[in-house]
Amino acid sequence: MTFLQIDTAERSVPAIGDWQAQARAARISTADLLAHLQLTPGDFAAGVIADPDFPVLVPPHFLAQIRARDPADPLLAQVLARGEEAWPQPGRLTDPLEEADYRAAPGLLRKYRSRALLIASGACAVHCRYCFRRHYDYGAAALPASGQAAALAAIAADPAIDEVILSGGDPLSLSDARLAALAAGIAGIAHVNTLRLHSRTLVVIPARVTDALVEMIAASRLQTVIVLHSNHANELSDDVRGALLRLRAAGATLLNQSVLLAGVNDAAEVIAGHCRRLLACGVLPYYMHLTDPVAGTAHFDVGTEMARDIEADLRRMLPGYLVPRFVREVPGELSKTPLWAL
Structure with a gap:
């Protein structure tokens, strides 16, 4: 550097x-x-x-x-x-969630009993400086086109899986044609009923909501859940709002996950304004993540006590359905740990 x-x-x-x-x-x-x-x-x-x-x-x-x-x-x-x-950052990690331990096949992570996660792409439309996968070896972990059949076969072999999550990178960095082929393969597995896509692209390139993407969602037998990643109301332009409302009209359930970041959204008033703007975009707040101990990102950390104070303030300011759940990913835990349990 x-x-x-x-x-x-x-x-x-x-x-x-x-x-x-x-x-x-x-x-x-x-x-x-x-x-x-x-x-x-x-x-x-x-x-x-x-x-x-x-x-x-x-x-x-x-x-x-x-x-x-x-x-x-x-x-x-x-x-x-x-x-x-x-800056020197002792104790910071390159794989803070120990995801390498959950690889079940090329591109496939199995951490949760009823859900399978596919690293559908190693590409992102934007590089967020706090990203927990900024050091990730996508060459070894992302789903190659040649490995798609094997990953889908692994999901089909386990009837406990009822939801497939597409993550990355960003799955919406795939072309409409490749994304549709992957979604069709997932829809062909009888015991899967939900397709979830995690995407930051929708916020930074709203033009990604193409007619083909909308038609794919509307035509699928799967319940489609889209979890966008937005951290501040200023990200949600009128173009973003229009794109999100198109997805909602196609039948997608829209949720948002944020990261609590020093200097970005570490005040209850800022988060409350963001949550209200999300609702205007047809999106419900889902998670507010505390930062992971990623090498190079310590300057974004917000302390646990401050996070508790912010969450308490939000509960006083907003109706319950607009208050995101404050959580942290703890390595080895099979679900997200709520703030109160930290």
Whole structure:
């Protein structure tokens, strides 16, 4: 990693309608990101990293939601490689959830009795700096096209599995054709009745909601649950809202999971505003995750006691159905651990 000094020459960001073109345009240098936002490395106490090991990816739509000239913008904090990533961080891990222990076949994780998780793709539309899989070996763990039949056969052989979860990376980085083929294979397993997709792409590239995706969901015999990943109300533009409402109209159940992040959403008022905006988008809050001990992400941590205070405030501010469940993934546990049990 190298630290950066730049000038602030304006960068032209392409206006792109096609979702795959937007994904290709997401690769951006730290220098260009700062220049576009009229910021300099000196605006950040620990500086920024010019060439991070975990590359910077910011699609044009998401970039357009970030406030210029504001180094404290909560969306920028999620995508900028800040100098804190290079600080010594004893005890931080590259596989904090010990997921390698649950590999049942190429691309297939079996942690829960009634659910199987497929790492459908190693690609993401955006690189969130706090990502718990930022060090993940997708080459070894993601589902290869050649391994799809074996993974589906493993699911078909276990009648206890009634839900298949597509994760990643991001499963919506797959083309409509490949995603439809995978979903059809899952639908062909009689004892599976629910397909769940976890996606950040819907928030950062709302154009990913294509006619083909909507038709696939509407036509499937499976109950489709889509868990998007949004952390702040500013991410939920009118374009995102329109895309999400299309998915809901097609019959999908929409939930959201967030991560509690210092400098992004570590205040009850911020989370409450986000939850209300989610409801306006047809989405119910689901989980609020405390951060995992991932190498390079310690500056995002929010302490357990502060998290408890925030959750208590939210219960006073919001109706119960809008309060996300505060949880942490604990290695070795077969379910998420609620905040009160930590």
